Amino acid sequence: MTDSPDAAEASAAPPLAAGRGGAAGPAPGGRLRRLLDDGPTLLAFLCLATVGVFVFWPSLACPLWLDDYIHRAMVNHVYPSPRGPLDLYDFVSERDRGVLMTRGILPWWTNPRLEIRFLRPLSSALLYGDHSLFGEHPLVMHLHSFAWWLAAVFGARGLFRRFFIPRIALLATVVFALAPCHAIPLAWLANREALVSLAFGLFALGHYEDFRASRSLARGAAAAALFALSMAGGEYGLLLAGYVVTAEVFAREATPSPSYAGRALGVLPWLAPTAAYLAIRHHFHYGAAGSGFYSDPTQAFGEFMSHAPRRLASLLLDAWLSLDGNGLRALGGWQVGLLFLVALALLAAPVHGAIARLDARAAGHATAMLAGSVLGLAPALAVSTSPRLLAAGMLGVASTVAIVLNDAWFAPPAPEGALESAHAPRGALTASVAYALGFLHLIHAPITSWVVGKEIGFGARLFASHARSLGKRAGAVDAQTPSEVAVQLVRAPNAALFMPFALNPRAEPPRRWRVLARAPHVLAMREGPRTLVLTAPRDVSLFTTEDGDVFGAAPMSLGAVLRVEDMRIEILQVGAEGPERARFTFDRDLDAEGMVWATETGRGYPSITPPEEGFGAPFDP
Structure with a gap:
């Protein structure tokens, strides 16, 4: 380490825990105080790891979820387009988009430019081995995945020390380890790349700091490796860029040559490695296009x-x-903006x-880490928001929350009758904010992490149960070859992309x-033996068009006609949100043998019978 934490403690640690003007704050006593002072x-790390097992146990107990089914299919060689050990995150490409649409993995409204391909070779190889x-x-x-969480927490611990x-x-x-942002990567195997990139990236930052201080080629090479x-784990490694940039701006004392040239070096x-990763990504056309989920x-x-x-x-x-x-x-854009401004004003x-x-050295690093946490979010703005993007x-x-808590709860008292000390908290606002942050990050955060894992696990088990039930009717369960039936889901918000691969792990x-x-x-109104007209409520699209729809949408106007192998779609009505009414004409009768009809409800995917000619039927959640 560049500087001794013990020396920093000796120079900066206050002897008492009190609030402004000597009023007693929530100072822990005796044994707990000594534990905090030990750092x-x-x-302490082993105790925190044990707490982590309990907090994240619902996440660790989750079955497969979402992309996990696609990865299992790729590893078992039943994905419609072959994938190798390094290609599990190559979901949709130019060469196989047509095949996926023909099979129905991609729905009929999919953007014809849709591509979803991520350069995550290391994370892909690890998952390939796991599924195998x-x-x-x-x-x-x-x-x-939990082992990678442990590595990430250990790396963060080293930087904080x-x-x-x-x-x-x-x-x-503690705040970093139990944050809700880790619950999803631990519950969702396909999102492990967030932990892999984070763990390597945090250790890289440590070696990078050593290189800044010593200009040692060995340290520089270790940081680069x-x-x-971290980049090989995935583009989550780019989220650490903010800390590199802000360290050169705010934490200059660690660099013996703080000139612009020295900082550039x-x-x-x-x-x-970042330039190499981006060059490879560009050359092989990785990235996302045509999706509402990714921008x-x-x-x-x-x-x-x-x-x-x-x-x-x-x-x-x-x-x-x-x-x-x-x-x-559920909030509008202006409501989110207003809430953000209120939080900013209070903090x-x-x-x-x-x-x-803080002393000058610690203040420089604190400022760099705070600014880096904001600047580093820039790459995350390319995807629909989720806490899983927040680990870096x-x-x-x-670190900022910990600094505020330490300042409010452990600052020395100002002398009696003296004006505000430069080393004391700044009154009731700091105390109130500290209590709020303490509650949010030391109590609410681990509870939220537990609840998130519990909710994902419940949803994943329900999804698996529904998939098995539907698979039996589709003749997919226990089959060794793809079922020849045609599964028609009149209304199914959650059945595209993932559900087909959950029916049977061993067959397409x-x-x-x-x-x-x-x-x-x-x-649904049946016009003829092979024709069904679907109508959505006014100003509601037949398919999702809002931010977050992974498929995007093909440009559609009134009278547009689309063809997907066995089905012809004609757009009959278009509203503000997109197509509201469409005619579906199939290449065989709706009642023909081999046509399996179902719809999605809160209870699963019950079988349905198409209405008789000239009649209609509503389909609701």
Whole structure:
């Protein structure tokens, strides 16, 4: 380490715990106080790991979920387009989009430009090995993910110890470790790349700091290698870029040559592997296009910028308030913006004051980490918001929260009758904000992490049960070859993309899998033996068009005609949100043998019978 944490503690640690003017704050006593003063020792880390097992156990106990079924199909060689060990995150490409649409894996409204391909070779290889060896035992694969969480927490602990006194380092480590942002990557095996990239990236930052201080080629090479491994884990490694940039701006004392040229040279261990990753990504056409869920700034800059303000505000609110990612979705853009401004107004003075009262070295690193946590979110704005995007950003949030708590709860009292001390909290606002942050990150956050894992597990088990029930009717369960039946789902918001691969782990999905609509309510009118007209409510599209629809949407106007192998679709009515009415004409009678009809409800996918000619039927949740 560059500087001794113990020396920093001796110079900065206050002897008493009190609030402003000597009023007693929530100072822990005796044994707990000594534990805090010792900082994140190895024993404390082991205790935190044990707490993590309990907090994240619902996530670790989850079955397969969402993309996990696609990865299982790829590993078992039953994905319609072959994939190798390094290609599990190559979901939709130019060469196989047509095949996926023909089979119905991609629905009829899919954007004809849709591509979803991520360069995550290391994470892909790890998952390929897991599914090959432990495919029937998801818990083992989740424990593998938990090992990466442990590595990430250990890496964060090292950075906090390097920059701050032990008490702040311990508080920051706890806040970082139990944050809700880790619940989804631990519950969702396909999202493990977030932990892989984070773990390597945090150790890379440690070696990068050593390189900045010593200009040692060995340290620089180690940092570059670790940054390269972080990028190999996935584009989540790009989220650490903010800390590299802000370190050169705000934490200059660590660099012996703080000139512009020296600082430019200092970023080479990060810049070289990052540039190589981006060059490979560009050369092999990785990225996302034509999707409402992803807005790649290199391909759709205008769309990216239109979503960026709300996404940034939502992510920062999720991080600072320890939210689960769902609470803000029901709010309008102006409401999210207003809430963000209120939070900023309340936090600005306490955070600024707490950082200002640190010694110069710690204050520089604190400022760099806070600024880096915001700047590093820029790449995350390319995807619909979720707490899973916040793991790298939580590094700066956790350190800042810990600094505010330390400033409010452990600052020395001002002498009696004296004016506000430069080393004392700035009054009631700081105390109130500290209590709020303490509750949000030390109590609410681990509870939220547990609840998120529980909810994902419940939904994943329900999904698997519904898939097995539907698979039996489709003749897919226990089959060794793709079922020849044609599955027609009149209304199914959640059955496209993932559900076909959940029917049977050993065989390809049915030859024909059709999701006709995703609207919450649909009226089906049968016009003829092979014709069905679907109508959504006024100003509601037959399919999702809002931010978050992974398929995007093909441009459609009144009278447009689309053809998907066995089905012809004619757009009969278009509203503000997209097509509201469409005619579906099949290549055989709706009642023909081999046509399996179902719809999605809150109870699963019950079988249905198409209405008789000239009659209609509503389909609701």
